[in-house]
Each structure stands twice: as structure tokens, then as C-alpha cells.
Amino acid sequence: MAEEIILQTRNLRREFGALVAVADVSIQVQANTLHSIIGPNGAGKTTFFNLLSGNLKPTSGQVLFKGRDITNLPLHRTAHLGIGRSFQITNIFPNLTVLENVRLSCQALGKDNFRLFSSHRRFRQYEERAREVIDQVGLTKEALLLARTLPHGGQRKLELGMLLAPDPEVLLLDEPTAGMAAEQVPELLELIQQVQELGNKTVMLVEHNMNVVMSVSDFITVMHQGQVLAEGAPSEIAANEVVQSAYLGELYGELEAMAGNE
Amino acid sequence: MQTSISTSAQRNGLAAFLKRNGSLIAIVLIMIALPFVVALLDGRPFSDVLANETGNAKFVQGLMIEIFILAIYAISYDLILGITGLLSFGHAMFFAVGAYGTGIMLKNLEWGILPTLGGIFVLGVLQALLFAVVLPRVKGITFALVTLGLASVFQIVVQSNEVGEYTGADVGLQGVIPPDFLNTSTERFHLYLIGLALTVVIYLVYRRFVDSPTGRVCVAIRENEDRALMLGYNTFYFKLAALIVSSITAALAGTLHTLHQPIVSPNVASLSYTVLALLIILIGGMGTLSGAMIGAAVFRLLEYFLDKQFSENASFILGLIYVLLVMFVPYGIVGTWQVKRLQIQQGRARLYEALGLRKKPN
Numbered sequence: 022m023a024e025e026i027i028l029q030t031r032n033l034r035r036e037f038g039a040l041v042a043v044a045d046v047s048i049q050v051q052a053n054t055l056h057s058i059i060g061p062n063g064a065g066k067t068t069f070f071n072l073l074s075g076n077l078k079p080t081s082g083q084v085l086f087k088g089r090d091i092t093n094l095p096l097h098r099t100a101h102l103g104i105g106r107s108f109q110i111t112n113i114f115p116n117l118t119v120l121e122n123v124r125l126s127c128q129a130l131g132k133d134n135f136r137l138f139s140s141h142r143r144f145r146q147y148e149e150r151a152r153e154v155i156d157q158v159g160l161t162k163e164a165l166l167l168a169r170t171l172p173h174g175g176q177r178k179l180e181l182g183m184l185l186a187p188d189p190e191v192l193l194l195d196e197p198t199a200g201m202a203a204e205q206v207p208e209l210l211e212l213i214q215q216v217q218e219l220g221n222k223t224v225m226l227v228e229h230n231m232n233v234v235m236s237v238s239d240f241i242t243v244m245h246q247g248q249v250l251a252e253g254a255p256s257e258i259a260a261n262e263v264v265q266s267a268y269l270g271e272l273y274g275e276l277e278a279m280a281g282n283e
Numbered sequence: 284m285q286t287s288i289s290t291s292a293q294r295n296g297l298a299a300f301l302k303r304n305g306s307l308i309a310i311v312l313i314m315i316a317l318p319f320v321v322a323l324l325d326g327r328p329f330s331d332v333l334a335n336e337t338g339n340a341k342f343v344q345g346l347m348i349e350i351f352i353l354a355i356y357a358i359s360y361d362l363i364l365g366i367t368g369l370l371s372f373g374h375a376m377f378f379a380v381g382a383y384g385t386g387i388m389l390k391n392l393e394w395g396i397l398p399t400l401g402g403i404f405v406l407g408v409l410q411a412l413l414f415a416v417v418l419p420r421v422k423g424i425t426f427a428l429v430t431l432g433l434a435s436v437f438q439i440v441v442q443s444n445e446v447g448e449y450t451g452a453d454v455g456l457q458g459v460i461p462p463d464f465l466n467t468s469t470e471r472f473h474l475y476l477i478g479l480a481l482t483v484v485i486y487l488v489y490r491r492f493v494d495s496p497t498g499r500v501c502v503a504i505r506e507n508e509d510r511a512l513m514l515g516y517n518t519f520y521f522k523l524a525a526l527i528v529s530s531i532t533a534a535l536a537g538t539l540h541t542l543h544q545p546i547v548s549p550n551v552a553s554l555s556y557t558v559l560a561l562l563i564i565l566i567g568g569m570g571t572l573s574g575a576m577i578g579a580a581v582f583r584l585l586e587y588f589l590d591k592q593f594s595e596n597a598s599f600i601l602g603l604i605y606v607l608l609v610m611f612v613p614y615g616i617v618g619t620w621q622v623k624r625l626q627i628q629q630g631r632a633r634l635y636e637a638l639g640l641r642k643k644p645n
Contacts, residue, residue: 023340100515114506125503129515137524141496
């Protein structure tokens with residue numbers, strides 16, 4: 022595995038009034054790895070993600086992509102660099118078909134956006150790519166349905182499809198399995214892992230499901246109260262007592278108390 | 284619906300075009316025949332229509348030209364509101380700039396019709412750029428209010444006495460003499476055909492625009508602008524493109540208005556004229572394009588017949604009809620029809636399935 026750092030942050034900080042959501046976080050993401058960010062609710066994971074993808078501007082600090090400062094880049098430029106992001110809350114075009122959602126995602130990075138008076142059907146390459154991705158995420162049968170008529174799990178798959186369509190180098194996935202039926206989760210994660218390994222991509226994942234994170238990740242950053250609590254390979258994190266007490270403290274405490282009572 | 288993508292192989296050529304647009308062609312043919320049919324019903328010879336004789340046939344053509352003007356104006360509003368999702372309350376200005384501009388160029392500047400059309404084109408682009416100045420800074424209802432402000436300033440300016448020499452101030456712009464072949468009083472059938480052709484061409488161009496890569500992004504912006512940004516679209520340029528196309532079209536409708544009406548009232552620059560466009564596309568179906576056409580016809584004909592029947596009570600009844608339409612036909616005439624058609628198709632598919640008559644797997 023190449024020891025290349027594709028994405029890094031330097032003292033990234035974001036305040037909302039008096040609340041410091043992300044407090045001087047510096048991390049490094051190795052290329053071609055699956056890097057997860059975990060932490061209890063309110064740890065600042067999503068805010069951190071929004072800073073990475075450019076949806077929020079930091080109060081101070083920098084985001085570097087391949088050594089280039091992208092902190093103040095306009096939102097629409099991020100995708101052109103090869104950074105794609107999905108959202109915790111499903112974020113699609115509800116009244117367009119599944120195919121059109123993905124097709125628009127393909128078209129975005131092409132050069133035909135300002136062909137005002139020629140039919141979009143002339144530009145077949147986008148539709149072909151869209152169909153390929155739709156097959157990949159398993160929505161072939163639903164391709165011509167309106168996106169809002171899909172069940173939640175289907176919409177999550179669509180979200181992933183829109184992310185994969187332009188073939189980005191870095192994928193930022195904010196809880197891709199949020200709200201999905203438990204039996205669908207492994208399927209989706211397998212897909213993500215497959216995409217990462219086969220496509221030589223870097224995936225950053227925010228995830229709540231601990232089992233999932235431990236099994237798929239190459240590297241884990243644990244956040245707590247806006248700061249990095251621990252970093253390391255899954256086995257190191259699992260063994261880290263500080264993490265256990267911070268992240269799982271209450272739960273473990275309860276379990277131990279229950280065990281003690283019996 | 285507009286959103287669907289045809290999966291069948293693309294057919295090209297004139298025959299295919301005619302086949303796909305059967306109803307449009309039928310409507311055009313009916314419209315061409317209409318003045319002659321009216322003459323026939325009146326017991327007058329067809330040559331009356333060509334000779335521009337006064338009568339019902341000429342009157343009906345006048346009414347239809349008003350519908351064409353409203354249809355072009357409304358479809359231009361549908362492009363920014365129904366397709367791109369930009370709520371502008373200043374659309375009347377787009378129309379009024381065309382109407383006043385045409386009048387001033389023809390009358391005061393004594394330009395011919397072609398330079399005038401060129402001038403209108405330039406004005407159309409300029410006013411869209413004016414709106415675009417505020418476009419990236421304000422969104423949603425704030426954009427609506429800023430555009431309302433811009434249009435109000437324009438209305439105050441055209442009504443002011445300082446420019447009365449050009450605009451006719453409160454009275455309105457009068458005494459514009461259109462070129463002979465476009466003169467509504469002496470060559471109405473010409474103007475009628477030109478209006479019809481312009482309406483159809485604009486409709487087809489708009490349909491193509493909505494179907495183009497640019498237009499698809501405009502629809503995406505309406506659906507979810509943040510997502511469009513995240514995908515890598517600089518949404519500002521797409522909204523600007525829609526604004527420019529819309530502005531030029533509305534100004535052209537204004538040109539037709541000036542050619543047809545003996546007087547351009549400052550009322551065409553008022554908020555109520557923007558609301559008129561909104562009403563028409565609500566009646567017809569927002570974001571459907573053809574809805575603007577049908578809405579314009581329904582609106583103008585309703586207004587005409589109610590005026591005739593109830594005179595001063597007409598606007599009350601018209602208002603009542605709007606309320607009922609919004610309550611019972613919430614997606615407009617075309618929008619509701621499209622929804623029903625889809626439901627019927629799906630219902631039929633289920634029926635076939637239940638009966639074991641699999642038509643074709645989809």
C-alpha cells in the first residue's frame with residue numbers, strides 16, 4: 022500500500038457561537054484506505070465531515086487535498102477535484118427518476134453542461150455510465166421510478182450511486198447505512214468495501230455501527246467532544262481503554278452493573 | 284412527464300417529428316382554420332379574412348393574438364419558476380421592457396422592425412444580467428422581493444413625467460405605427476399567423492431547452508440546489524441561462540403586445556402583471572410548459588366570456604373559479620392530467636398482471 026497522504030487537516034476548528042464543534046483537529050488520511058471516524062453523538066463527526074467536503078467553512082485551520090489547500094474552495098469545485106460525498110439525511114432529486122439522478126451526477130463533470138438547445142439524449146456516455154452504476158448498486162429494476170417513490174434503503178443505494186457515478190478518488194460517506202433495515206446493512210458495506218478495494222479509492226466513513234466499523238476499516242479515528250481521542254488500526258482501537266470508557270462508557274457501565282447484580 | 288427518459292432508440296427526421304407531435308400539429312391546423320370557420324359561421328365569404336374585413340373573424344383573431352401574447356409571456360415565467368424554481372416577482376418588467384422598448388424604437392427612434400428586434404434581444408439579455416447581479420446573493424423569498432423592488436422602480440420610471448415624452452407617463456405609450464405587414468388593424472391575418480408561428484416555435488425551443496443538458500440541471504436546481512452544487516454544478520450559470528432565455532422571450536411577448544395593442548399601459552410593468560403570469564401557469568400546470576399555453580387560453584377566454592355575461596361581477600366569479608381550480612385541480616390542467624394518465628397506466632399494468640395478460644416486462 023502506497024504511503025501517500027491524500028487528505029489531511031491542520032488544526033481544523035469550527036465554532037457555533039460558544040460551542041466548539043470541532044476543536045483543532047489534525048488528521049491524515051492515507052490514500053487507498055478505508056478510514057472511519059467514530060464517536061458518540063455530538064462528537065462533531067458530521068461537522069468535521071462538512072468541513073472536509075466544503076459544506077461548512079472552518080473558523081480556522083486548513084484542509085489539504087494532495088497537498089493543495091482546498092479550505093476556501095467553492096462548494097461546486099470540490100467534486101471536480103475528485104472528492105464525492107454522501108449525506109446522513111438522504112439528499113437526492115426527489116421528483117426525477119433514479120436514472121436521471123445518477124445521470125445528472127455523471128454529467129456534472131463533463132463538458133456538455135451548456136449545450137442549451139441539444140437534447141441530453143445525444144450525450145449517451147452519461148446515460149450509459151449511469152446505467153452501469155445503477156446496476157452496480159442494485160437498482161436496475163427501479164431505474165425509471167421517481168426517486169421519491171423508492172423505499173428508504175433504495176434511496177440510500179441511490180445516494181451511493183450518485184456518489185460513485187463520477188468515479189471520485191475520495192469518497193466521504195456520512196452514515197451510509199443510517200435508517201436502513203439491519204439485514205441490508207452488510208450488503209451495502211460489502212459494496213463500499215468492494216468499491217474501495219477494486220477501484221483504488223480512499224473512503225472516509227462516519228458510522229455508528231461498531232461491529233461494522235471494526236470489520237471493514239483499515240484505520241479508525243475516534244472523536245469525542247470535537248477532539249481526536251484516539252487513532253489507530255481497528256484492533257488497537259478496540260483494545261484502547263480510553264476509547265472504551267468515552268465511547269462505550271455508559272453502556273459498559275450498565276452491562277457491568279447488570280452482570281454484578283446477577 | 285418531463286422527467287422521464289425515453290429508453291427507446293431515438294427516431295429522427297421529419298416523419299418521426301410529425302408522429303410525436305400529432306396533437307400540436309392538429310392544434311396549429313385548427314388555429315389556422317379558425318378565422319375561416321368563424322367567417323363561415325357568420326355567413327361571410329373566406330375572402331373577408333384575407334381582405335381584413337371587420338367582423339367576428341377579425342375579432343376572434345384579435346382575441347387569439349392576445350392569447351398568443353399571454354402564452355409566450357407565461358411560458359417564459361414557467362421556465363424560471365416551474366422549471367428552475369426561481370421565484371421572481373419582477374417578471375412583468377421583462378415583458379414591459381419589451382413592450383416599451385419596441386414602442387420607443389419604432390416611434391421615437393424610427394428604427395425598422397429588424398433593428399428593433401435586435402434591440403429587444405439586447406435589452407432582454409441586459410435585464411437578465413441585472414437580475415443576475417442579485418441572484419447569487421439572495422435566495423427564495425428574498426429574491427422574490429428584490430426582483431419585485433427592481434420591477435417597481437422600473438414601473439415608477441416609466442410612469443414619471445420626466446420620460447413622458449417616450450413612455451407617455453401615466454397614460455401609456457400611444458401612436459406606435461407598426462410596419463405594414465405587422466399592422467393589426469390593416470393586416471390582422473398576417474399578425475395572427477406570425478403570432479401563432481412565434482408561439483409554436485417558442486414552445487418547441489423551450490421544450491428542447493428543458494430537455495438539454497443545461498435544462499436538466501435547471502430542473503435539478505429546482506429539486507435540490509445544494510445537491511446540484513455538491514455534484515459539481517456551478518448553479519449560478521444555469522440559473523443565469525434560464526433567466527436570459529426567459530427574459531428574451533418575455534420581451535418578445537412585449538413586442539407583440541405593442542404591435543397589437545393601440546396603447547401600452549404602465550400596468551404591464553406592475554406586480555399584478557407578474558401575478559397574471561403566475562395565475563396562468565397555476566391554471567395550466569407549473570413546470571409543464573404546455574400548461575402555460577393552455578392556461579393562457581383558458582384564462583383569456585374565461586375573462587372574455589365572464590366579462591360579456593356578468594360585466595362588473597366578472598372578476599368576482601373569475602376569482603371564485605381560481606379558488607376552485609387550486610382546490611380541485613392542484614397541479615393545474617396539464618399537471619393533473621399527467622398525474623392521472625400515469626395512474627391509469629399503472630392501474631392498467633396491474634390489471635393485466637392480475638389477469639395474467641403480461642403485456643411486456645418493464
